[in-house]
Amino acid sequence: MTVENKRPLTLRDVSEASGVSEMTVSRVLRNRGDVSEATRARVLAAAKALGYVPNKIAGALASNRVNLIAVIIPSLSNMVFPEVLTGINRVLEDTELQPVVGVTDYLPEKEERVLYEILSWRPSGVIIAGLEHSDAARAMLKAAGIPVVEIMDTDGKPVDAMVGISHRRAGREMARAIVEAGYRRIGFMGTKMPLDHRARKRFEGFTEKLAKHGIEIADRAFYSGGSALAKGREMTAQMLARSPDLDFLYYSNDMIGAGGLLYLLEKGYDIPGRIGLAGFNGVELLQGLPRQLATMDACRLEIGRKAAEIIVARLETPPREVENQVVLTPKISYGDTLKRG
Amino acid sequence: MTVENKRPLTLRDVSEASGVSEMTVSRVLRNRGDVSEATRARVLAAAKALGYVPNKIAGALASNRVNLIAVIIPSLSNMVFPEVLTGINRVLEDTELQPVVGVTDYLPEKEERVLYEILSWRPSGVIIAGLEHSDAARAMLKAAGIPVVEIMDTDGKPVDAMVGISHRRAGREMARAIVEAGYRRIGFMGTKMPLDHRARKRFEGFTEKLAKHGIEIADRAFYSGGSALAKGREMTAQMLARSPDLDFLYYSNDMIGAGGLLYLLEKGYDIPGRIGLAGFNGVELLQGLPRQLATMDACRLEIGRKAAEIIVARLETPPREVENQVVLTPKISYGDTLKRG
DNA sequence: TTGAAAGCGCTAACAC
DNA sequence: GTGTTAGCGCTTTCAA
Numbered sequence: 001m002t003v004e005n006k007r008p009l010t011l012r013d014v015s016e017a018s019g020v021s022e023m024t025v026s027r028v029l030r031n032r033g034d035v036s037e038a039t040r041a042r043v044l045a046a047a048k049a050l051g052y053v054p055n056k057i058a059g060a061l062a063s064n065r066v067n068l069i070a071v072i073i074p075s076l077s078n079m080v081f082p083e084v085l086t087g088i089n090r091v092l093e094d095t096e097l098q099p100v101v102g103v104t105d106y107l108p109e110k111e112e113r114v115l116y117e118i119l120s121w122r123p124s125g126v127i128i129a130g131l132e133h134s135d136a137a138r139a140m141l142k143a144a145g146i147p148v149v150e151i152m153d154t155d156g157k158p159v160d161a162m163v164g165i166s167h168r169r170a171g172r173e174m175a176r177a178i179v180e181a182g183y184r185r186i187g188f189m190g191t192k193m194p195l196d197h198r199a200r201k202r203f204e205g206f207t208e209k210l211a212k213h214g215i216e217i218a219d220r221a222f223y224s225g226g227s228a229l230a231k232g233r234e235m236t237a238q239m240l241a242r243s244p245d246l247d248f249l250y251y252s253n254d255m256i257g258a259g260g261l262l263y264l265l266e267k268g269y270d271i272p273g274r275i276g277l278a279g280f281n282g283v284e285l286l287q288g289l290p291r292q293l294a295t296m297d298a299c300r301l302e303i304g305r306k307a308a309e310i311i312v313a314r315l316e317t318p319p320r321e322v323e324n325q326v327v328l329t330p331k332i333s334y335g336d337t338l339k340r341g
Numbered sequence: 342m343t344v345e346n347k348r349p350l351t352l353r354d355v356s357e358a359s360g361v362s363e364m365t366v367s368r369v370l371r372n373r374g375d376v377s378e379a380t381r382a383r384v385l386a387a388a389k390a391l392g393y394v395p396n397k398i399a400g401a402l403a404s405n406r407v408n409l410i411a412v413i414i415p416s417l418s419n420m421v422f423p424e425v426l427t428g429i430n431r432v433l434e435d436t437e438l439q440p441v442v443g444v445t446d447y448l449p450e451k452e453e454r455v456l457y458e459i460l461s462w463r464p465s466g467v468i469i470a471g472l473e474h475s476d477a478a479r480a481m482l483k484a485a486g487i488p489v490v491e492i493m494d495t496d497g498k499p500v501d502a503m504v505g506i507s508h509r510r511a512g513r514e515m516a517r518a519i520v521e522a523g524y525r526r527i528g529f530m531g532t533k534m535p536l537d538h539r540a541r542k543r544f545e546g547f548t549e550k551l552a553k554h555g556i557e558i559a560d561r562a563f564y565s566g567g568s569a570l571a572k573g574r575e576m577t578a579q580m581l582a583r584s585p586d587l588d589f590l591y592y593s594n595d596m597i598g599a600g601g602l603l604y605l606l607e608k609g610y611d612i613p614g615r616i617g618l619a620g621f622n623g624v625e626l627l628q629g630l631p632r633q634l635a636t637m638d639a640c641r642l643e644i645g646r647k648a649a650e651i652i653v654a655r656l657e658t659p660p661r662e663v664e665n666q667v668v669l670t671p672k673i674s675y676g677d678t679l680k681r682g
Numbered sequence: 683t684t685g686a687a688a689g690c691g692c693t694a695a696c697a698c
Numbered sequence: 699g700t701g702t703t704a705g706c707g708c709t710t711t712c713a714a
Contacts, residue, residue, distance in 0.1 A: 008463070008486065010691060021701050026693065034699060051484050056461040057401045058691030061706050065693095066398065076426055082417040089444070098458060101442055103430070117439060120397040122349070143392050145349065229629030259629045266631055288570030288600045290607055351707060362685050367709065375683055399707035402690050406709095 009052045018046035029054060060122070067096045068123040069311055072114060074106045074130070074196075079283060080300055081129070084151065087304020088127060095312055097124065104129075106195040112137045119144055125311040131156035132197045147314040149307040152298075153198050154327045161324035163306045167198045170296055170330055171205025174250065174278055177332050179213045180341025183248035183276050186210065187219040189235050189260070190252025199252050202280060206250065219243040223256070232259020247275050254279035257293050258286050261337065265290055277337040282330075292335030299328045350393045359387035370395060401463070408437045409464040410652055413455060415447045415471070415537075420624060421641055422470070425492065428645020429468060436653055438465065445470075447536040453478045460485055466652040472497035473538045488655040490648040493639075494539050495668045502665035504647045508539045511637055511671055512546025515591065515619055518673050520554045521682025524589035524617050527551065528560040530576050530601070531593025540593050543621065547591065560584040564597070573600020588616050595620035598634050599627050602678065606631055618678040623671075633676030640669045 011029075015022040020043055027033045028043040035043075046052075060066045071088060073081040088099055100123065102114035112134050119126075119140055125147040131154075133141070141148045141159045148160040155168045178186065188206070193199040207217055219239055223231045232251065236259065240246065251257035257279030261271070269275050271291065282297035306326050313320040334340055352370075356363040361384050368374045369384040376384075387393075401407045412429060414422040429440055441464065443455035453475050460467075460481055466488040472495075474482070482489045482500045489501040496509050519527065529547070534540040548558055560580055564572045573592065577600065581587065592598035598620030602612070610616050612632065623638035647667050654661040675681055 012691080022691090023693080023702080024700055027700090030693090032693095036699060039699080051480060053457060053481065053484075054461050055463060055691055057398055057407065057463055058706090059693070060398045061402050061708085062691075062693040064706065076417070076423040079418075079420070082423060085417055116394060120395050122396060122398055139392060140394065143394075227625045227628040229626060231629070233629045255626075262629070262631060284568045285570060285596070287568040288572070288574045288603070290603060353707080363707090364685060364709085365683085368684090371709090373709095377683060380683085396707055399690095400709070402692085403707075403709040405690065 008055070009050055010055070011052075013050060014043065014047045014052050017050055018042045066122045066124055067098060068100050068121060069097050069308070070102065070115075070118040070121075070123040070126045070128075071099045072102045072104060072111065072118070072126065072128040074104050076101075076103055079285065080281060080298060083300040084129075084304040087301040087306075088308045089304075090301075091305050091308035091312060097312070097315070099127075108132075108134050108137075108195070112140075115140055124315055125149070127151055127307045127311065129153075130197055131158060131162065133159075147311050149310050149324075151303050151307045153201070154325075155201050158325070161307075161310050161326075163303050163310065163326040163328070165299055165303075165328050165330050166205075167201040168205035168208075170280065171202035171207075172209040173332060174202075174280075174296060175206045175209035175213075177334075177338065177341060178248055178250070178276065178278065179210065179215065181272075181276065181339040182341070183339075184215060185218045185243075185246045186215065186248045186250060187221075187239050187243060187246045188217050188250050188252075189221045189223070189232070189239065189256055192222045192224045193252070202252065218246055228253065228255030229259040229262075232256030232261075233263040234259075236260035236263045249275065249277050251277070251279045254281045254283045254286055254293060254295050257295070258289055261289060261291060261293055272337050272339045276339060282333065291337055292333075294333065294335040294338035296332050297330045299330055302328060349396070350391055351396070352393075354391060355384065355388045355393050358391055359383045361387075407463045407465055408439060409441050409462060410438050410649075411443065411456075411459045411462075411464040411467045411469075412440045413443045413445060413452065413459070413467065413469040415445050417442075417444055420626065421622060421639060424641040425470075425645040428642040428647075429649045430645075431642075432646055432649035432653060438653070438656070440468075449473075449475050449478075449536070453481075456481055465656055466490070468492055468648045468652065470494075471538055472499060472503065474500075488652050490651050490665075492644050492648045494542070495666070496542050499666070502648075502651050502667075504644050504651065504667040504669070506640055506644075506669050506671050507546075508542040509546035509549075511621065512543035512548075513550040514673060515543075515621075515637060516547045516550035516554075518675075518679065518682060519589055519591070519617065519619065520551065520556065522613075522617065522680040523682070524680075525556060526559045526584075526587045527556065527589045527591060528562075528580050528584060528587045529558050529591050529593075530562045530564075530573070530580065530597055533563045533565045534593070543593065559587055569594065569596030570600040570603075573597030573602075574604040575600075577601035577604045590616065590618050592618070592620045595622045595624045595627055595634060595636050598636070599630055602630060602632060602634055613678050613680045617680060623674065632678055633674075635674065635676040635679035637673050638671045640671055643669055 011022045014025045025043050028040050102118050104111040127149045129152050131150050150158045150162045152164045154164045154166050221235045278294040282295045313322040352363045355366045366384050368376050369381050443459050445452040468490045470493050491499045491503045493505045495505045495507050562576045619635040623636045654663040
C-alpha cells in the first residue's frame with residue numbers, strides 16, 4: 001500500500017507497471033477485442049495492485065459515449081417517485097447504463113435548469129416526469145438527439161416516447177365508481193396543484209364525469225406542506241363541520257385519505273355506509289390501516305420499468321423497435337371504503 | 342429553428358456564429374476573465390440562438406474539475422434517505438456542486454461497485470452512509486484524495502469526516518426512559534438487520550442498557566420486506582399472543598411502531614398504562630395518527646446539511662477549516678405512548 | 683481584452 | 699494479439 005496518491009492514477013501508470021501498451025491495457029479493462037490470457041492477467045494484476053480507477057470523463061470524451069440516463073422528477077419526498085426510480089433501476093441494473101437523478105420541486109424554471117445541467121453531461125437518454133415543459137426545455141430535449149421518455153402522464157403529446165396512465169381517465173373512473181355506488185354529495189381534498197399537472201388532470205376528469213351525471217362537487221379544500229396524514233385529518237374535520245351532509249370524500253392522494261379515514265373511524269362514522277372515501281396512488285405503505293382505503297394504482301413500478309426498457313431498446317445497435325406510447329390502465333381497488341355500484 | 346442537429350454543437354460553432362475566438366466564447370460562457378460588454382453580448386446571443394449546451398465532459402477533462410458530489414445511500418424507499426438528500430440539496434443548491442446519488446440496497450458488494458462507478462467520474466467529494474465498508478471500498482475512498490463524509494452513524498472510526506448520531510446511545514437512552522417509566526417486560530421488533538448496522542447498534546445499546554438494570558428482552562421478532570405498517574400490526578398481534586404479559590414494545594422504526602399502535606388501539610389496550618410503545622426516526626409522516634408514537638429523531642435533515650457544509654468548506658480555496666466529527670444528539674419525544682419516568 | 687498553442691486521459695482506426 | 703497515431707471539446711497558459 002503506497003501512500004502518496006495525490007495525482008490520480010492513469011492508464012499510463014498501469015501500462016508502465018505492467019509493461020503493456022496503454023492501448024492494450026485499455027482493451028483489457030473494457031473487455032474489448034482479443035487480448036491473450038497472459039497479458040490480460042498481468043494487466044489486471046497491475047491495475048488492482050495500484051488501485052487504478054478508470055477516468056470515465058476521459059473515456060466518454062474519447063469514445064463519445066456516456067452510459068448515463070438522466071432521470072428528472074419533481075420530488076423525492078413523495079414516495080411515488082422513489083418507486084418509479086426503483087422500476088428504472090431494476091431494468092438498468094442489467095445493463096451498462098446508470099441513472100442520474102435530477103429533482104425539479106415541481107418548478108418549471110428549476111426543471112429547465114436541471115435539464116440543462118444534466119444534458120451538459122451528454123447522457124445517452126432522458127426519462128422525465130410529465131408532459132408539460134417550458135418551450136426551452138422541450139427544445140433542449142429535441143435538440144439533444146437522444147431517446148426521451150416522458151412518464152407518469154399520457155394526457156398530451158410527448159416530445160418522443162411516453163409511458164404512463166391517463167390521469168384524466170383515472171379521475172373519470174373514480175367518479176363513475178362513486179356515482180354507481182350511489183353517493184351524491186361529494187367533497188374533494190387535495191394539494192394546491194397549479195403545478196402538479198397530474199393531480200389537476202385527475203381533478204378535471206373527476207368533475208367532468210360527475211357533471212355528466214348532473215353532480216357538482218359539493219365542497220373542496222386544498223393544502224400545501226406539512227404532514228399529509230395530519231392534513232388529511234384536519235381538512236376532513238373542517239370540511240365535515242362545514243358540510244355535514246357529504247356522503248363521499250375524494251382525496252388526491254392516499255396519505256391525506258388515510259388521515260381522513262383515521263379521523264372518521266375515531267368519530268365512529270359508518271364507512272362506507274354513511275360516508276365513503278377514496279384516495280389515489282395505491283401506496284403499499286398504507287396496508288395495515290384499520291380499513292383498506294379505496295384507491296387506484298398509479299402503476300409506478302411498471303412505468304419506471306417500461307420507460308427504462310424503451311431507452312435500452314433504442315440504445316441497442318441497431319436500435320430495437322419498441323412501442324413508444326405506452327398507456328397503462330390502473331384498476332380501482334375498492335378496499336373497505338367504497339361501496340360497489 | 343434549424344432542424345438537423347445530429348452532431349451536438351461545440352464551442353467552435355458558437356465561435357463561428359459570433360465571429361469570436363473559441364477561447365473568448367469559453368470565457369463568456371463561464372463568466373471568467375474580462376470580456377468587453379460588446380463581445381459578451383454577441384457571444385451570448387449566438388449561443389442562445391444556436392441552443393448551445395456546453396459539454397461538461399470536455400470541460401471537466403481539460404480543467405480537471407468536476408463539480409459533482411457523490412452521495413451513496415442504502416435505499417430510496419426508506420424515507421430516511423430522501424430526507425437526508427433534501428438536507429444535502431439545500432446546501433448544495435447555493436453552490437456549483439451537484440449531488441449524484443448511488444444506491445447500495447444495503448449490500449456491501451453493491452456498495453463497492455457503486456462507489457467504483459461513481460468515483461470513475463472523479464467527483465469532488467463523497468458523502469456516504471455508514472461507517473462500515475469493505476476494505477476495498479475504504480481503500481478507494483482514501484485513494485480518491487477528495488473530502489469524504491460518512492453520515493448517519495458515529496459509532497466507529499471514519500475514513501475522513503463524519504456526521505451523525507450514536508445509534509448505540511440512542512438505544513441506551515430509549516432503554517433508560519423505558520425503565521425509568523417503570524416498564525419491565527419489554528418486547529423488541531425490528532428488521533432483520535445483519536447488514537443494517539445502525540439498527541443493529543441501536544438494538545445493542547438498548548439491550549446493554551437494559552442489562553445494566555437487570556432486565557432482559559422478554560420477546561423479539563424480526564421481519565423483512567412488505568408494508569411496514571402491516572408488518573407492525575401483524576408482528577404485534579403475534580407477539581402479544583405469545584407473550585401476553587409484555588408491558589412495553591420497542592420498534593426499530595416508526596412505521597412498524599405505527600402499525601402496532603393502530604392494532605393495540607383497536608384492541609382497546611390502555612396506552613401507555615397497560616402497555617407502552619416506542620419507535621425510532623421521528624418521521625413527520627406519522628403526525629396525524631390517533632396517538633403520537635414515542636420516538637427519537639434521527640436528525641436526518643441536519644445530518645445532510647452538515648455533511649454538505651463540510652464538503653463545501655473543504656472545497657473552498659483555500660479550504661476552510663471545519664469541525665469534521667459532528668455528533669448530533671437526538672432527543673426522545675414521549676408522545677402519547679410512553680409514560681414519563 | 684483577446685487569441686494561439688498545448689494537452690487533459692482516454693479510445694477509434696488503423697498498422698503491424 | 700499488440701502497438702501507434704490522432705484526436706474527442708474543452709481550458710490552461712502564455713503571448714500579443
